[in-house]
Amino acid sequence: MTILTETKDGPLVLSPDQVEEIGRALDELRARVVADLGERDREYIYDIIKAQRGFEIAGRGLMYLGFLPPFWLAGVAALSVSKILDNMEIGHNVMHGQYDWMREPGLNSRVFEWDNVCPGDQWKHSHNYMHHTYTNIHGRDRDIGYGVLRIDEGQDWNPYYLGNPVYAFLLMVFFEWGVMLHDLEADNIVKGKRSWSDLKPLIKGQLRKSGRQVLKDYVAFPLLTGPLFLSTLAGNATANLVRNVWAYSIIFCGHFPSGVQTFTEEETAEETRGEWYVRQMLGSANISGSPLFHIMSGNLSHQIEHHLFPDLPANRYPQIAPEVRALCEKFGLPYNTGPLGKQIGSVWAKIFQLALPPRVQESRLAKFLPAALRKQPTSGVIVMRQQSPTEAGV
């Protein structure tokens, strides 16, 4: 495989040898981190768990003073932080098997469950397997638009997509429910690619898991605050909403800002290890920020590092990021990163742009569109395989 990247100084060619060299460098980096795992990583994850439990207990407790608005707000804030930590820095990472090496039954990817309506085993299938193995491959990675959105030009437009921003907004608000339904692949049922009988066990699991979550947040805890039932109910619902909006925003910044690349099945057939790594780097994007911001995003702000090494403890990503970045620079590969505002802004711009039929954007009408809806210049990344160039740029 040869990779051509349009850079400031013109096109860049990566020879197959160079790709393999990148692969070796990353394998070596991984081995170094694995050899160094130990007490420090254990302390880190337990510190995060302690913090999460602390915020949770504080949040639940503050709801007893929920009749006073400042306390209600503080309770919602504490509970939101607790849920964000639980889902992102703890749940997402533990269920990736990042802490399996600790042999701690409570932190093992096979049994761990998170504070989210989506059952862990279904999420592990759609995320760890489908998404991480086939990152950004059209037709394989169902995270490209989640079967609901048009988020990449490689998806054919149809009138349904006029509602793109609405779907995106609803997905943001009800994110945990969207994540739960993801593994059902409902769009494939509509298309007749999947039968209802495949769904039975999945739906059963979802009812079980979401039932318990709903019972806890919307019945048991509100009842325990007696006359404050409604205020606690509203508080818990708000905390879930805050977590949804936050998780959605961070996750959408991981693969959908401008500059990330998607691939076709032909391009990626029979990939070498080095090519797999390069695809992960071209298909993900980081968010820059403070250490606290990285923790609150579950280190998914280091999406590039996460996609290269999904099973390494996330607290190591900040440490290896400079090396990954230097490697990208050495070979002229883009290292897509930027502050949250810039990344999320470009995601939303894309959601709006792609709602419109490509015809409109290419027509003379285009100049009357607001700037954010105008077609952006593509990043010019071309992937060549077997000497026959195919456009795969964004």
Place this chain on the structure above:
Amino acid sequence: MVALLDLVQTLTTPHPVDRYLELVRPMLTVRDMRARIISVDRSVPGTISLSLRPTRQWDGLRAGQFLQLGVVIEGVRHLRCYSPVNSQHDRRRRLDLTLRVHPHGLVSRYLHEHARPGMIVDLEPASGVFHLPDHRPARVLLISGGSGITPVLSMLRTLVDEGYSGDVVFLHYARSPELVPHHAELAEIAAAHPNIAVEMRYPERDGRGFDHDELVRVAPWFAEAQTYLCGPPPLMESVRDVYSGADLSERLHTEEFVASTVAVDSAEVDGTTTFSASGVTAENAGASLLEQAEGAGLRPEFGCRMGICFSCTSVRRSGCTRNLRTGELEADPDQPIQLCVQAAVGDVDIEI
């Protein structure tokens, strides 16, 4: 109580209650069992004796059984099997362990260096079929070597507590008297009970290994007795030979203690992999265990086939495997491993 626990469980869902309690006080658990070390004795060279107080979930053991103890070393929790030396009638809610410190034994060395009163360890319930039968036999012969003394000492103490009146012979092999744990107690038991004989042998000093003549000398009635044997492999072998020669194999009950470190050559791929849950076996060919299982007609769950999704995780019951990505060898029993990036080295048992 149960209703209250259910309510608490609803409130902490999806995390088990213990995941909260352990952060406050590790010994305050609802389901998980733990133990606190209450005393440590290093007076016998190469051996460490620990007394533990288990949490209330502990529901006792049958003399001869083992339990698993877990400690965290460099961030990793390691479990090892040990046989308590307690009588099964010990009502003190206390477990006494005596373990030999292996030069390469990760856990025993760690405990030797770091165990101190107050330290908390993980505990799994007692298990194992090596124990005295409920209906006590008329005569009992206990044979042990080295640290194999622990389960049979538990049996002896149990019989003493019961005022057992049949004949008991306790035959133990060691390198020297100083290396025998609980030496004084054994002598006391023998002195106080005419029906109990304690025989110590130091083959390196007195040249008396185990053979048929020795067996006849110490327990002429061995053919009518039930014999319980635990010790290093050479001793186990000679006793087994004598018993099978006398056609008494079913009166001989044994407990292997497998050394925790397996020295293997990573280049060696010979051996057989047993997929124990499906009763299928396959000759090793150096391929990943996932491919090997599929080659043998099994359909284990998988996803990425490259070690990132953890769909193929299954338990390695025993044997050694090599990580195809790092080349590292691992041989801890009962560990979950990723089949797609592990290959068998020597005989391996995988639970699929």
